[in-house]
Amino acid sequence: MGNNKVIKAEVTAEKQKILIVDDDPSLLRLLGIRLSAAGYAVESAANAKIALGILESFHPQMVISDLRMEGMDGMALFEQIRKQHPNMPVVIMTAHGTIPDAINATKQGVFSFLTKPFESQELLETVQQAIRLQPTSQTTQAKQQLWREKIISRSTVMESLLQQTQQVARSDFPLLIHSQSGTGKELLAQAIHQASHRHQKPFTAINCAAIPEQLLESELFGHSKGAFTGAEKNHTGLFQATDGGTLFLDEIGDMPMSFQVKLLRALQEKEVRPVGSTQSVKVDVRIISATHKNLQQAIIDNTFREDLYYRLNVVELELPPLSQRREDIPLLAQHFLNHCTQQVHQDIKGFSGEAMELLISAPWPGNIRQLQNVVEQSVALSTEVLISANLVRNALRDKTTQLPSFVEARDQFERDYLAKLLKLTAGNVSQAARIAQRNRTEFYKLLNRHHLTAEAFREE
Structure with a gap:
């Protein structure tokens, strides 16, 4: 790659970050040196699987990937990146660059397509164009993320x-x-x-x-x-x-x-x-x-x-239930812990390893509201600097901490009431409806709403 003109990254308080992915170690190293010299923070990955892992912690502004790689190729990597980060620019490199490849990649949403060998000038200009699509600093990113600051998740x-x-x-x-x-x-x-x-x-x-x-x-x-x-x-x-x-x-x-x-x-x-x-x-x-x-x-x-x-x-x-976002449980648990300890002025630093394992593996039918209740009960009864597994285990077993909402309580009452009526009348809907002071049509709607069938109670 030639160097007719040096292009530097725009000066910012924090370096703009680029992830490069290629199974050719020498090219990976050369790209890293060139981009670092231009003022970018660079991370390298020898294959797509490694790149997906780095992506979660490095948070780059863009990705440059080879097209032909063992295992997952560049386009498959692009599809994975687009699912998780739909606005992140991805540049694809290939030594087999043909017009059909380029057209296909750009149609699918790839930002740009570089054919090896390419000049440094071409690389850096493409990088600058892609970087302009992203916030130029962590400060800018932070300002743009204020809308979601109350949502704790990773x-x-x-x-x-x-x-x-x-x-x-x-x-x-x-x-x-x-x-x-x-x-x-x-x-x-x-x-x-x-x-x-x-x-x-x-x-x-x-x-x-x-x-x-x-x-x-x-x-x-x-x-x-x-x-x-x-x-x-x-x-x-x-x-x-x-x-x-x-x-x-x-x-x-x-x-x-x-x-x-x-x-x-x-x-x-x-x-x-x-x-x-x-x-x-x-x-x-x-x-x-x-x-x-x-x-x-x-x-x-x-x-x-x-x-x-x-x-x-x-x-x-x-909006997914807590059981489908278990990576967030440690963050949420610590958030609720910090909030509780500030209120009660207790010096509790965190959870023991076993306690955190229990939190992460629990079924959480009550979702985040139930997690908050478990943490609050554990804090109230803790005498140590770390919440123990026993406290968490007891809080998870204590049904009183899982106070249902008004709607949940009403639904449970209706279901129990209807089941009791059907048991008393041995599945006779007309008689049950009269006791409930409802007409048959309305009573059947109530049964359907709670997935109850009169026939099941007739068999009993």
Whole structure:
């Protein structure tokens, strides 16, 4: 490679980082020397498998990879990088560079294609073009990551979700977050708001399952003085209070059917009418909704409107349970530990090795909320500088630390109640419905919702 002109990396407080991958040791060394001399921080990998490992800790601004390598080749490596870091530029090198290879690679999203032998000038110009796509310093990166600062994670599955989240945050499309209870849906919704152009406007959250049906309309749309008994003054609803910002509707699957049509109308018309008022008010809010329920099944069960579902679910994000992001457990556990010890002024430094192994391997049906409870109970009972395995084991066994949400408790009560009725009546639906003071059609819907069949109790 010639050196007609020296191109230096732009001067920054921190060096820009490049990962190079090639199974030719001499070329790997030469590229490393040339890029280091130009002012870049360089890491080298002799194959794609090593490169994927380095990628997780080195966090480069770009990757330069050979195309032909033993095992995983350059294009296969590119596909893996794109899954985890979809915005990272990848440059492919090859001694077998042909026009079809170049066209195929660029069509698939490779940033650029270098044919060996190439001049230093060509290499460095390509590198500078790719680097411009990325933040130029860790300080800049840190500023750009403020939107997600409350989300504690280092797992690949969460990183992929957060990159997708940042992309969709730029639009005003309604979002639906689907996940199990206790996974941090509201934190993700807050992060979306912070990454959006609405971040200087209000973010408001409401749990649709926690507010009685008769108060939900007043809470969201507001009411006029004298609209009902106790309405002593005008009340501004959350839609108006959040104007210009983001409204987070948690547990949307538990919203009463009678109110769903009113919400649909408000979303379509972009206006709300306070209870007792004859005047509608224009509002500009972005809706993010969340649920742990299968809304498509709820549509079949006639407990959720199909037209509202498609209005809310323009983009759906699937927030993984804690069991699918176990790499995050040590970070989350230490975060909760630090928070607890600051509150109770205890000098606890961390967890014993065995205690951490228990935390990492536990099933976590209650997800992050359950992990927080386990850490808090362990801190409350600890007398040592390290949380012991016994404390963690006891906290995991203590069901009282796994307090269910209101929705979970209500679902459990309904399921137990219906099962008891069917046992008492030996599976006679008509008799069970009369005892429950519900008609047969409604009673069957309740059974379907909880996956109960009368036939199973007749056999008993």
